[in-house]
Amino acid sequence: MKTQSKKKHLIVAGIAALLMASSLGLNINTIGVFLQPMASSLNVSMGAMSTHSMLISIGLACGAFIVPPALNYFNIRWLVLVSALGLAATTVGMSFSTQVWMFNVLGFIRGVAASLSAIVPLQLLINNWFIAKHGLATSFVFSFSGVAGALFSPILASIVENQGWRMALVIKAGILVNYGYSHLKNQDRKTNNPYTYYLGKYFGKFMQWYTPFFAFLINIVMISGAGATMNQYFGLDSRVGTVLMTIFVTATALLGLSKLIDIISLLGPLTVVFSLLIAILTLVQNPGNFLQAEQAIQATENVPFGAGNNMAFWLLGGILFVAYNIVAGVPFITNLRLEAQNKKQPWISGIMGGVGLMSGALLLNVAMLGHVDTLVNVEVPVLYLAQQISPVLGLIFAFILLEEIFSTSAPMLWTVVDSVTKQDTKKSVKQGILIAVSLLSLIGAQLPFGTLVGIVYPFTGYFGIVMLVLFIGREVWENRKQRAVEEGD
Incomplete structure (x- = not known):
């Protein structure tokens, strides 16, 4: 029983860490890769584009107040869903934006969307599952924000250099929505699933989410x-x-x-x-x-x-x-x-x-x-x-x-x-x-x-x-x- 309990706790910690990696790490900590090429494309200063980052943080803070009352009506899985769709949609929206104000509006919405699967819900999840090792679990989960930023920044920078920042944002959106669906739809699939039958276990599941x-x-x-x-x-x-x-x-x-x-x-x-x-x-x-x-x-x-x-x-x-x-x-x-x-x-x-x-x-x-x-x-x-x-x-x-x-x-x-x-x-x-x-x-x-x-x-x-x-x-x-x-x- 203790072994099964430990396994469940590890799974919860892993899922929470990956959610942190997507909602904060990939979503926010990689934004620096895009600021300079976006500013050059729009012929504006880096200072004008940095407002976008500030509005993401403001949206993240404002969205934090939504989470506790929302959890009274919706399961955390639904918040993850809304967060994934919101992050993906706003990131794709950025790839088509041609004015600074568009980036700023989408940045604020991105912050609110990120808050639904980031700090507050994950801290509540940790508080509910971990008591004796609460500090260790918190440190582990929140560290993935930096890990994801460090991991994805050079990858996205390479895509920006070769394919342009707009295509890099579209790819980033695909990764974000894949994260959201993978955490939401983690139940076993039917064996007659056409995706996994024809495309294999991993690519099939990816296409089922995509x-x-x-x-x-x-x-x-x-x-x-x-x-x-x-x-x-x-x-x-x-x-x-x-x-x-x-x-x-x-x-x-x-x-x-x-x-x-x-x-x-x-x-x-x-x-x-x-x-x-x-x-x-x-x-x-x-x-x-x-x-x-x-x-x-x-x-x-x-x-x-x-x-x-x-x-x-x-x-x-x-x-x-x-x-x-x-x-x-x-x-x-x-x-x-x-x-x-x-x-x-x-x-x-x-x-x-x-x-x-x-x-x-x-x-x-x-x-x-x-x-x-x-x-x-x-x-x-x-x-x-x-x-x-x-x-x-x-x-x-x-x-x-x-x-x-x-x-x-x-x-x-x-x-x-x-x-x-x-x-x-x-x-x-x-x-x-x-x-x-x-x-x-x-x-x-x-x-x-x-x-x-x-x-x-x-x-x-x-x-x-x-x-x-x-x-x-x-x-x-x-x-x-x-x-x-x-x-x-």
């Missing part, structure tokens, strides 16, 4: 896209558009109007049809100048490229497009197989969906290449092409885009909530988490839509490439194993 975070990022992109669409066609302030879509999506989810989402989703094929129509009409009426496309792409500035900014990267760009769809589609593909009436249905659905999606994407990319010099300055290029063909076609396509954004955003929102809750979780708790995720998505959606698309999807696509290789490898290995068994019989 996929809900990617769903969260997709929700941010969708909300931002709604604002960009309303601004581009209707002239409405993009911030107003993001607020309207957030309210609509959140209200639908809270009211449980899943049937409405299902009905609107049936209009999905219209998107493929209209995309093909827009691409074909553009190529027929005004194909543009393909010969100058590469020069126009290389001449663009302040546009993120996940694969590179010349045509030599065309193959990698195409693979990334397929790969990021795989990451987002795994949960839905699994459900499709479970709900299928026979083995042919998933195959037919996959082939039809893939051919339809890729046909539209291929023709649209060809159509856009002839107008690259104009489209790089437009948030929603396909809508612009539709407007050039006909105002009526533009109006119809604008509504189709908003419908698609809604029918994508709502399921992604529930994917995030379902991934961090159990079936028997109280409805009020789920609704609270849903509202929190919606608000974080709204904050992230204030970043430019084009920038979000240019970073979120290609970055995730690299994970998707690894997944594709492992998926194919697993299927080949299983088929060979089955043949060997059949030949042996």
Whole structure:
């Protein structure tokens, strides 16, 4: 019994130490790596950027007063969840920030988010578990703040030097959310888990934690896209558009109007049809100048490229497009197989969906290449092409885009909530988490839509490439194993 008790105490101390490492060590003690490159990028002084660090500390202090009353209503696991999502969202938000005030606002929010899984909750956890060796446990846990800072600072500095500070922040956000999910979802997984089955124990678990975070990022992109669409066609302030879509999506989810989402989703094929129509009409009426496309792409500035900014990267760009769809589609593909009436249905659905999606994407990319010099300055290029063909076609396509954004955003929102809750979780708790995720998505959606698309999807696509290789490898290995068994019989 004493051995089991010691083991439990060691596990608690280890989890607390890792939480300290992520919430304070990685989150705050590595910020010095970014200050100089951020200041240079924004053409401001180091003094102006140092305010960001000060506001993180103020947010950390203010958030400490929230923790004790919050623990009266929520388990510490939920505070860790909110903290992980908050830290990840604000860190990603920083990677897209272009003004000092944006960094300062996000810095304060980061401090508040960090407080939910840092000093106060961890000290309470230590007080509850350790009495005789209270001082030793406290010293051990809090030392990981410095250890994580010392460990991750040179790693992040190397990423900043080679990939830039914006990409380094995105990677840092991925590490932070991985920490949060690993502490929250520490129960045993089912053996039929598709992630661990195909991807292995460690990478599979990482992708199982990353996929809900990617769903969260997709929700941010969708909300931002709604604002960009309303601004581009209707002239409405993009911030107003993001607020309207957030309210609509959140209200639908809270009211449980899943049937409405299902009905609107049936209009999905219209998107493929209209995309093909827009691409074909553009190529027929005004194909543009393909010969100058590469020069126009290389001449663009302040546009993120996940694969590179010349045509030599065309193959990698195409693979990334397929790969990021795989990451987002795994949960839905699994459900499709479970709900299928026979083995042919998933195959037919996959082939039809893939051919339809890729046909539209291929023709649209060809159509856009002839107008690259104009489209790089437009948030929603396909809508612009539709407007050039006909105002009526533009109006119809604008509504189709908003419908698609809604029918994508709502399921992604529930994917995030379902991934961090159990079936028997109280409805009020789920609704609270849903509202929190919606608000974080709204904050992230204030970043430019084009920038979000240019970073979120290609970055995730690299994970998707690894997944594709492992998926194919697993299927080949299983088929060979089955043949060997059949030949042996």
